[in-house]
Amino acid sequence: MNIHEYQAKQIFAKYGVPTPKGKIAHSVDEAVENAKELGGPIWVVKAQIHAGGRGLGGGVKLAKSLEEVKELADEILGMTLVTHQTGPEGKLVQKVYIEDGADIQDELYLSVVLDRAAEMPIIMASTEGGMDIETVAEKTPEKIIKVQVDPSVGFQGFHGRELVFGLGITDKNEQKNMINFAKKLYTLYMENDAEMIEINPLIKTGAGEFIALDGKMGFDDSALGRHPDIEAMRDLSEEDPDEREASEYGLSYIALDGEIGCMVNGAGLAMGTMDTINYMGGTPANFLDVGGTASAETVAKGFEIILKNENVKAIFVNIFGGIVRCDRIANGILEATKLVDVHVPVIVRLDGTNAPEAAEILKNANIANVISATDLADGAAKAVAAAKGE
Amino acid sequence: MSILVNKDTKVIVQGFTGKEGTFHAEQCLAYGTNIVGGVTPNKGGQEHLGKPVFNTVKDAVNSTGATVSMIFVPPAFVADAVMEAADAGIELAVIITEGAPVRDMMFAKQYAVKHNMKTIGPNCPGIITAEECKIGIMPGMIFKKGNVGLISKSGTLTYEGANQVVKEGFGITTAVGIGGDPIIGLSYKQLLPMFEADPETEAIVMIGEIGGDLEIQAAKLIKEQITKPVVAFIAGQTAPKGKRMGHAGAIISGSAGTAKEKMEALEAAGVKVVVSPADIGKAVAEVLSK
Numbered sequence: 001m002n003i004h005e006y007q008a009k010q011i012f013a014k015y016g017v018p019t020p021k022g023k024i025a026h027s028v029d030e031a032v033e034n035a036k037e038l039g040g041p042i043w044v045v046k047a048q049i050h051a052g053g054r055g056l057g058g059g060v061k062l063a064k065s066l067e068e069v070k071e072l073a074d075e076i077l078g079m080t081l082v083t084h085q086t087g088p089e090g091k092l093v094q095k096v097y098i099e100d101g102a103d104i105q106d107e108l109y110l111s112v113v114l115d116r117a118a119e120m121p122i123i124m125a126s127t128e129g130g131m132d133i134e135t136v137a138e139k140t141p142e143k144i145i146k147v148q149v150d151p152s153v154g155f156q157g158f159h160g161r162e163l164v165f166g167l168g169i170t171d172k173n174e175q176k177n178m179i180n181f182a183k184k185l186y187t188l189y190m191e192n193d194a195e196m197i198e199i200n201p202l203i204k205t206g207a208g209e210f211i212a213l214d215g216k217m218g219f220d221d222s223a224l225g226r227h228p229d230i231e232a233m234r235d236l237s238e239e240d241p242d243e244r245e246a247s248e249y250g251l252s253y254i255a256l257d258g259e260i261g262c263m264v265n266g267a268g269l270a271m272g273t274m275d276t277i278n279y280m281g282g283t284p285a286n287f288l289d290v291g292g293t294a295s296a297e298t299v300a301k302g303f304e305i306i307l308k309n310e311n312v313k314a315i316f317v318n319i320f321g322g323i324v325r326c327d328r329i330a331n332g333i334l335e336a337t338k339l340v341d342v343h344v345p346v347i348v349r350l351d352g353t354n355a356p357e358a359a360e361i362l363k364n365a366n367i368a369n370v371i372s373a374t375d376l377a378d379g380a381a382k383a384v385a386a387a388k389g390e
Numbered sequence: 391m392s393i394l395v396n397k398d399t400k401v402i403v404q405g406f407t408g409k410e411g412t413f414h415a416e417q418c419l420a421y422g423t424n425i426v427g428g429v430t431p432n433k434g435g436q437e438h439l440g441k442p443v444f445n446t447v448k449d450a451v452n453s454t455g456a457t458v459s460m461i462f463v464p465p466a467f468v469a470d471a472v473m474e475a476a477d478a479g480i481e482l483a484v485i486i487t488e489g490a491p492v493r494d495m496m497f498a499k500q501y502a503v504k505h506n507m508k509t510i511g512p513n514c515p516g517i518i519t520a521e522e523c524k525i526g527i528m529p530g531m532i533f534k535k536g537n538v539g540l541i542s543k544s545g546t547l548t549y550e551g552a553n554q555v556v557k558e559g560f561g562i563t564t565a566v567g568i569g570g571d572p573i574i575g576l577s578y579k580q581l582l583p584m585f586e587a588d589p590e591t592e593a594i595v596m597i598g599e600i601g602g603d604l605e606i607q608a609a610k611l612i613k614e615q616i617t618k619p620v621v622a623f624i625a626g627q628t629a630p631k632g633k634r635m636g637h638a639g640a641i642i643s644g645s646a647g648t649a650k651e652k653m654e655a656l657e658a659a660g661v662k663v664v665v666s667p668a669d670i671g672k673a674v675a676e677v678l679s680k
Contacts, residue, residue: 114492116602119499119573151496193493222465223491256630267570268544268599271625272667275649278628279666287629320549322515322529352529352549376550377668 001219004048006097007233008197008215015188017181018211022099024048031073034098035066042101045072047093050238052216053083053132059093062101069098094237102211107201108167109133110182112189114196115148121189123147123182125163129201155186174208181210192230193223242305249301250291258283259387261306261315261344263299265290265324273318276376282384285312294324299332304340314345316383318376321352330358334365345386347371349379391590392519392564393539393581394482394508395458399523402450402480403428404471405462405487407438414462414486414527415439421524426454447478457481460516460525468512469494476505484525485511485575495573502575509575515545515567526567536561538674539585541578542597543570543604544625547667551595551623554671560678563591570599578608586616593619593678595670596661600626601647609655619677620661623670624649 009019023034035043047059054060059081063069073096082090107129115122125145128136136143145166147159160179169175181202189197196218203213224231236244246253252267256274260282264270267289274284286309288302306315319329329350336342346369350358362370371386373379395401401418405411406428416439419425427442427450434445444450447459459475461468461483468490475483483502490512502509510517516526520535532549534556542548548567555562563585568577578596585591594616598605605624612620627649653663664673 114496114572116572119496151493152500190493193491195492220492222489223493225466226491254630256628264546266544266546268542268597268625269546269550269667271599271629272544272547272550272623274628275625276666276668284628320546320553322527322545322549351553352532375554375668377666380666380668 001221001224001231001234002050002238003217003219003230003233004050004095004235005046005215006048006095008217009212011188011192011217012212012215015184017184017188018209019215020100020102020211020213022097025073025096025098026094028070028073028077031077031096031098032066032070035063035069038098038100040066043069044099044101045069045076046097046099047076047079047081048095048097049081049086049091049093050235051081051083051085051091053085054081057081057083059083073098091238102203102213103205104203104213105206106204108204108210109136109200110185110202111196111198111200112185112194118148120151121149121186123149123159123163123186125167125182127167129203133200149186151190155183171208174204177208177210192227193220194218195220242308246288246301246305249298251298251302251305252287252289252291253305254287255309256284256286257311258285259311259313260383261285261288261309261312263288263290263302263306263315263317265294265319265321269318269320273316273376273380276380277316277384280380280384282380282387285309290319290324290329294332295328296332296335299329300336300339303336303342307340307342307344312344313389314347314383314386315342316379317346317348317350318379319350319352321350321354325354326350326352326358327354327361330361333362333370334367337367337369342369345369345371347373347379347383347386349373349375351375391588392522393584393588393591394564394566395517395519395523395525397422397522398424399458400424400426400454400456401458401460401523401525402426402447402454402456403460403462404447404475405464406430406443407433408462411462412439415460417530418460418524421530422521423523423525426456447474447480451478451480458525459483461485461487463487465489465491469498472498472509473501476502476507480507482508482510483575484516485509486514486516486527487511488513490571492572495571499573499575510566511569511575513571514569514574515548517564517566518562519564520562528565528567532556533565534561537563537590537592537678538595539563539588539591539593540565540595540597541581542567543599544597547597547623547625550667551597551670555595555674558671558675560674563588572602577604579604579611582608582611582616586618591618593621593674595674596620596622597667597670598622598624598652600624600629600649600652603647605652606655609652609659609661612656612661613659619680621670621673621677622653622656622661622663623667624652624656624663625667627665
């Protein structure tokens with residue numbers, strides 16, 4: 001789960017990580033009120049969406065008067081912001097963060113992520129703040145300092161020294177400030193089960209203090225149960241409504257732009273099914289993993305969600321039953337045809353646990369649109385043909 | 391022969407009396423797995439599925455001599471269960487549970503390594519030595535005995551791959567579902583050499599997916615150490631960049647971890663890479679007939 005910049009900064013503040021003063025606004029009037037309270041004389045008006053690259057997309061602007069705050073808030077609220085991370089459709093801006101302008105002497109980069117190879121958190125820092133870090137990694141990898149922190153000992157002094165010397169910070173006061181900053185960030189990463197924290201830019205002020213000018217945080221979904229405060233930060237308007245509806249039924253759904261709806265058990269087989277459809281000349285309309293506890297109800301829901309997509313010309317149900325029992329899926333298909341108008345051909349391949357029972361159920365039901373397939377290749381071929389109207 | 395487990399392996403089940411634990415332990419027993427007991431706190435002394443229940447893993451190990459534990463406890467208790475198994479001297483823990491927090495696994499894995507306990511998973515179908523020992527949730531009837539070893543990140547693709555191998559007239563020595571989470575136990579790097587050393591295994595199928603770099607590491611190792619033919623499939627060639635496809639592990643960030651990159655590395659290492667999982671069986675038949 002991802003959160004907004006202003007929410008990340010609330011968490012930073014709780015841990016004593018310095019941030020500029022700011023207030024969230026949902027309307028132009030509220031934005032002006034916030035600006036008055038903050039006092040100025042310079043404010044930054046920042047679009048709050050779950051995507052990076054907001055500045056370049058025109059979603060972050062500097063205001064030098066309350067009139068300008070008003071103009072900018074009016075311009076940014078309600079705009080559809082397109083950045084390199086939103087996709088071409090962009091994202092609607094529903095909130096703006098009004099923040100104090102900062103005295104920027106230097107821009108740095110700092111992040112904490114999981115180093116999967118080392119199986120521990122890694123702190124990445126760079127003097128090249130404010131730039132796209134992937135570009136920095138590609139063009140000047142020597143400018144990225146990486147410090148792994150073994151969680152069994154936590155953030156030690158030497159981790160801090162590696163960071164500050166790597167960043168070329170020589171002033172002792174600045175060294176101390178940076179080490180404190182990084183240590184707090186590591187602590188909040190661990191304590192909140194974060195998946196990722198990125199601060200770009202992290203600025204150094206004229207007084208040698210380090211401040212998080214931006215903040216991005218993502219969390220481990222599996223750990224949200226023990227962080228109700230973070231779960232409460234979920235912004236449903238940032239999530240795809242179909243994906244969200246699917247997840248309420250234990251389905252993992254992602255819309256794509258092809259023509260063949262897919263309903264599969266297991267993420268790997270689901271991706272493999274999409275790959276096979278593609279290989280055979282078709283295009284997958286979605287990724288849908290029915291998970292390990294599929295019931296008739298969830299399968300029916302899956303059909304409903306797949307069929308909301310008007311591009312879908314055929315549906316390929318590909319189930320290899322392990323935990324998922326094929327007879328349940330077969331019943332789900334029957335259920336779905338009663339609840340939902342399944343107006344496209346449905347190609348069904350059921351193998352594994354209780355497959356013979358499932359075949360029997362489908363045979364007896366004798367549904368017009370349902371075509372049986374013997375294996376993955378056969379099913380994918382039939383789905384591709386059906387989508388082409390053959 | 392086989393790797394890691396066989397008909398003599400003594401297995402206990404942590405989370406034995408729960409719904410999932412019961413259902414799958416029953417299936418494993420029916421397959422012939424030598425389950426010697428299980429652990430559920432406060433149910434010690436009872437009997438379940440005809441096997442003794444213990445309060446702690448230590449009690450279970452002392453009474454039964456078990457060396458392998460199959461873990462079915464709920465996600466929030468996985469780390470605790472893994473560490474308890476390691477502490478009690480279990481040699482291999484097979485963690486089936488899905489949804490264990492990554493931070494928990496970070497600590498649990500370290501603790502397991504420190505105690506020389508191997509782990510498989512979490513969020514995996516488990517391990518099966520065909521017609522001898524099933525420790526996990528895979529449909530046992532697919533796995534006929536044969537000469538092909540199988541390693542897979544994905545559960546259902548494990549079944550798909552094994553099923554095709556069998557349909558081509560071959561069979562499986564041992565199949566291991568390693569799981570797709572960010573932090574997992576045994577991976578290609580440890581398992582490939584085990585299959586190389588197993589006299590019965592004549593070919594190896596490895597099924598990977600986008601995200602991370604385990605397959606790239608595997609390619610390097612195959613080039614240097616593996617003489618047996620390897621067939622590989624990487625799921626997620628059509629996955630859009632930056633989208634999460636169910637497995638937490640399958641996130642592409644930047645250029646690292648794409649299917650294309652992995653397929654090229656494996657091909658360069660002499661691996662027979664198939665574009666569709668529907669071709670795994672045929673490819674195995676091809677490499678074994680050479």
